[in-house]
Amino acid sequence: MRANPSPGASLPGRDIFLRNGCGACHRVAGTQAEGGVGPDLSHMSSRGTIGAGVLPTDDEAVRSFIAHPHLIKPGSKMPDFNMLPQQDIAEIASWLKGLE
Numbered sequence: 001m002r003a004n005p006s007p008g009a010s011l012p013g014r015d016i017f018l019r020n021g022c023g024a025c026h027r028v029a030g031t032q033a034e035g036g037v038g039p040d041l042s043h044m045s046s047r048g049t050i051g052a053g054v055l056p057t058d059d060e061a062v063r064s065f066i067a068h069p070h071l072i073k074p075g076s077k078m079p080d081f082n083m084l085p086q087q088d089i090a091e092i093a094s095w096l097k098g099l100e
């Protein structure tokens with residue numbers, strides 16, 4: 001299902017995001033992620049907050065939201081992704097944060 005990556009356009013965060021099924025619930029413009037359950041993550045860097053306004057859009061907040069959405073937003077429909085390696089979560093967070 002992977003599109004041919006163009007040489008030099010290695011985006012590990014995007015690959016990890018797609019590989020872990022985040023796109024089943026989230027849309028990110030320009031990728032195969034077309035989910036409509038969670039918020040559209042196409043323009044994370046231009047948003048001031050995440051988690052319905054509870055956290056700033058900084059790297060650490062995005063990482064902790066991905067690992068433990070329930071701690072940050074009780075009743076969240078997003079499953080915990082705490083089982084992912086820290087490095088993978090960090091790659092996703094830095095990719096998402098760079099989306100304008």
Ligand code: HEC
Binds near residue numbers: 023026049051073078
């Ligand atoms: C089963 C559906 C589902 C999956 C799978 C899912 N999410 Fe979410 N996500 C949500 C929902 C719903 C929210 C909104 C918060 C809430 O109400 O629970 C959310 C919120 C977020 C937010 C905060 C966005 C904001 O503006 O508040 C980020 C970042 C995020 N998800 C990243 C991810 C990543 C990365 C993955 C894959 C590792 C992922 N999500 C997988 C449903 C999902």
